[in-house]
Amino acid sequence: MTSDGVGMLSDRHPPKLVSTKGTIPDPNCPPPELPSLYPPKTAxxxxxxxxxxxxxxxxHSYFKETLQEVYHxxxxxxxxxxLFFLEDGxxxxxxxxxxxxxxxxxxxxHRQRIPKPHPCQNEFLSILDLNINQTIxxxxxxYHITGCDLFTxxxxxxxxxPVPDPxxxxxxxxxxxxRKRDVKLTSLVTGKHFPFAQFLKYDRVVLKFYAYWNDLSEFGxxxxxxxxxxxxxxTIEVKEVLHRNSGREGPAVFLKRGKLLKEWKGLPLPGEKTDKTVLNVLGTGLADGRYVDxxxxxxxxxQVFYTDKDLQIGSHLNVYGRDIIIVDSDQFTKTFYNKKYGIEEFIPLSYPDEGECKIGTAMHLRKLPPYNGWGTYEDSEGNCVSVEPKPPQIDFKKFVQYDKFILRFGAKMISYIKENxxxxxxxxxFLSDDTMQIFEIAxxxxxxxxxxxxxxxxxxxxxQEIFISGRPDxxxxxxxxxxxxxxxxDxxxxxxxxxxxxxxYMEGHPHEFPMADIKCIMNKIKTAIKPIYKNFVAKHFAPILSGSNSEYLSYETMKKALxxxxxxxxxxHEIITICRHFSAEQEPTVVCNRDAVKATAQLEMKRNLWNAFEQLKSHIFHLNPERNSHLKESVLRTVIRGCVLPFTAELVDDIFKVxxxxxxxxxxxxxxxNFIDVGCNPSPEIPPLNIAFELCPKIPFLHKGRLVDHNCFLKYLGLETELKNNSDVH
Structure with a gap:
């Protein structure tokens, strides 16, 4: 402690308290001795x-405050x-x-050093002055101290x-x-007749419910x-939950606190609602009449108002013509209803989705006139809904996801005219907007x-009926x-x-196209072929199983059997899906001409004036510190991108093929x-060509499914093992 501090529990200071700097201690008030558990010079x-x-x-302590205005x-x-702070007294x-x-x-x-009363006003209260059953x-x-905490x-x-008992x-x-006055008051007046009893019992007790209002206006x-x-x-108060970026701002109070009528029939007429009613008991005029209250x-x-009995999950509140539906409540409200009304199950309801909300918009509620044949159905709806016509909005997410996704089918016309x-x-x-286009081959x-x-x-x-108010399928x-x-x-x-x-595309999305779902098709075939499995195999697959020259079934044979x-x-389409799935053809391999690819690569380098060959070599040696003779293809692709070689993606793929x-x-x-070194290993000049199609032609695999592997087909069905197991059981 400092020289002017209060006596603390430390033996590095003298055992006597020292007075404040600049003051003279009173000889009538000797300072107390500080006890310590440490031996001398070991603190x-x-x-x-x-x-x-x-x-x-x-x-813990108390003090008595005098009351002049209360007689008893x-x-x-x-x-x-x-509170005594040990760090500074x-x-x-x-x-x-x-x-x-x-x-x-x-x-x-406030926190400060407290001086002692007279005649020791030059000293401060210390830890020795604070103890249980002492007065300071x-x-x-x-103040009279009555107790302390466990740490103290x-x-x-x-x-x-020593610390006495509290x-x-x-x-x-x-x-x-x-307390005596409250007992007398409650004994004289019961809560049933005392108008202020409800306020005293339920003051600051509020029930909270979660609800929603489906606004059916035009932009609701x-x-x-x-x-x-x-x-x-x-009383009831309704507040609106304004989420972030909801487009609404301002006060959240939707209904000011007050009693809510169950049936609201509009504003009362003048004179309809009065505090007093006057009755005419004698006479017919104002002069001779007699009136009493x-x-x-x-x-x-x-007037019937809403009470707590009317507020439950699923209840509808008529808030001056607006239907508010309660979907849930907080835990305190559930506990209150459980104790008062004995309700045990509180199943919350879900909020309606945005799609369900749009059903209630003005465009769907308003009865539109039937379609007259001019324009599209979307244009006609827009002209009927708004005074100022607006172009119909497309599904932008669907357009971005399925843009340039087109399904093409070859078709023939069915007509009574032979030429057609x-x-x-x-x-x-077109999958982006569900439109169709028909093109005739000349x-x-x-x-x-x-x-x-x-x-x-x-x-x-x-x-379908065309001239209707809604949109046809x-x-x-x-x-x-x-x-x-x-x-x-037509x-x-x-x-x-x-x-x-x-x-x-259809085979890649079997959940959208059932005709291309191989699992559903094979299950249908398995159900139909199970009773006649042996006869079916003996009739259609016997020549192949007996060791004939043909190892596979043709598409026509498989189609005839199915x-x-x-x-x-x-x-x-289902037959084509089966034949393509169990196809026996191998995809053709595309052979690239090495000299043509090399000449094309060097031509692109000359056209773009690329001359960073030494930097390319340094980059490769930096990525190959062990000086290996071979590198992975991914590393070299990184080198090509890092050195900005003027190659397209198709040309890079062709280079790595050769x-x-x-x-x-x-x-x-x-x-x-050596392949890209124009100075030491130049290639002969070639005319410009289409790198994507002419350099290494991408041959489409158009003959998939012409031959069918019958072994894979029968193995997928799995009926041979199943029938064998059944025969062993019998």
Whole structure:
């Protein structure tokens, strides 16, 4: 401690307290001795502001405050806490706040060093002055200590200071007087007839419910609400939950706090709602009549308000014409209803989705006139909904996701005219906006010019009423498959083929196209072939199983067998899906000319004036510190991108197809450097060509499914093992 500090528990200072600097100690008030558990010259060397940092002693005490205005209670007892900070010997007095006490409470004495009363006013209160059942004076107010916390008791005991047992606080006469008055008041008046009893019982008790209002206006949506029911006076308040970026701002109060009528029939007329009713008992005029007040209020209208019984999950509140639906409540509200009404199950409801909310918009609620044939259905709806016509909005997310995704089918027209049956068409379906386009293939001497047969638009399904208020059903991608017959613009088309992209797309999305789902098709075949499995195999697969020259089934043979088995229950598209899945053909390999690829690469380097060959070599040697003769293809691709070689993606793929590799697939470094070295290994000049198609032609695999592997087909069915197991059981 400092020379002017209070006596602390440390033996590095003299055993006597030293007075404040500049003052003379009073000989009538000798300073107390400081006890210690340490032997002389063995105490801790830390200063007190470090040794006792954040260590506080807490004492419970009280003081009596005189009451001049109360006759039967001359004083009241106020309980406080005295905090002693060990690091600097300061003291703070704090009174815990009591609800509805009417007294300013909190910090009574701020943290400071407290001087002792006269005649020791030159000294400060220390730890030796604070103990249980002791009285201290702080600024002319007397405090009596009644107890302390566990830390304080252990600290004083370790320091050698005995701590007595806690004592009880004296009885507060003011509190006893108020308690006796409350007992007399409640005994005379019961809560049923006392109008203020409900407020005293349920003050600050609020029930909270979560609800929503489906705004059915033109630009309305689902608006989430919070309903508060105040039990003190049976009033209701509704607040709107304004989420971030909701487009709304301002006060969140949707309904000001007050009693809510169950049935609201508009504003009352002038004179309809009055405090008093006057009755005419004698006479017919104002001069000769006699009037009295109606004490029974016989002419008053009965108004029914919402109570806590009407607020439950799923209830509808009529808030001045707005239907608010309660979906959930907080835990306190559930506990309250469980204790008062015995409700145990509180199943919350879900908020309606945005799609369900749009159903309630003005455009769907308003009855539109029927379609008149001009324009599209979307344009007609826009003209009827808004005074200022606006172009119809497309589904932008769908457009971005399926842009340039087109399904193409080859079709023939079905007609009573013989010439029309020989015409060939291409029907394109655009997945981005569900539109279809019909293109006719021109043939010489056919009498038809060909070209665009029908513009791109949405095609309506047949056998529907066209001139209606709503939108009719249109063709979806699931309606188009090989073997189907569709009616477009009063013309009947039969789909006979499709391109490779369409077949691959449909097989890649089997959940959208059931005709390309191999699992569903094989399950249907398995169910039909199970009773006649042996006869079916012996009839259609016997020549192959007996060891004939043909190892696989042809497409025509497989199609004939499946049609004989299922008949009209299987379509041409399903047969094509089966044959493609169990196809026996191998994809053709594309052979690239090394000299042509090398000449094309060096031509691109000359055209773009690329001359960073030395930097390319340095980059390769930097990535190859061990000086290996081969590098991985991914590393060399990184080098090409880092050195900004003027190669397209197709040309880079062609280059790596012709480079020399080892057994692990790594590329030889010397071969790669010689391949692009224009100075030392130039290639002859070649004319410019299309790198994407002419350099290494991408041959499409158009003959997949011409031959079918019958072994894979029978193995997928798995009926041979199943029938064998059944025969062993029997």
């Amino acid at each position: 801790t060397k830390l200063p007190p502001w470090i040794a006792y940092d954040k260590q506080v002693l807490c004492f 209670a001359p004083y009241q007892v106020r309980t406080v806490k005295i 300061t003291i703070m007095v704090h009174e815990p706040p009591v609800e509805n006490s009417g007294i300013p409470q909190g910090c009574l004495v 004076e702080i600024f002319d107010r007397v 008791r252990n600290f004083l005991n370790r320091s050698g200071i 004592v009880d606080n004296p009885t507060d006469p003011a509190t006893e007087l108020r 949506d689902v608006r989430r609400m919070e309903v508060f029911y105040y039990l003190a006076d049976d 109606d004490a029974l209020q016989t002419g008053a209208k009965v 049956c020989e015409r060939k068409f291409i029907i394109s379906y 043939e010489r001497n056919s009498g038809f010019t060909g070209g665009e047969f029908s513009k791109r638009k949405k095609m309506v399904l047949p056998n 249109i063709y979806k991608p699931q309606n188009l498959y090989i073997g189907s017959t569709i009616k477009l613009n 013309h009947i088309f039969h789909l006979v083929s499709s391109d490779e992209y369409t077949l691959c 049609l004989e088995l299922l008949g009209n229950d299987i379509t041409d 480079l020399i590799r080892n057994g692990e697939g790594d590329v030889e470094i010397c071969d790669f450097l």
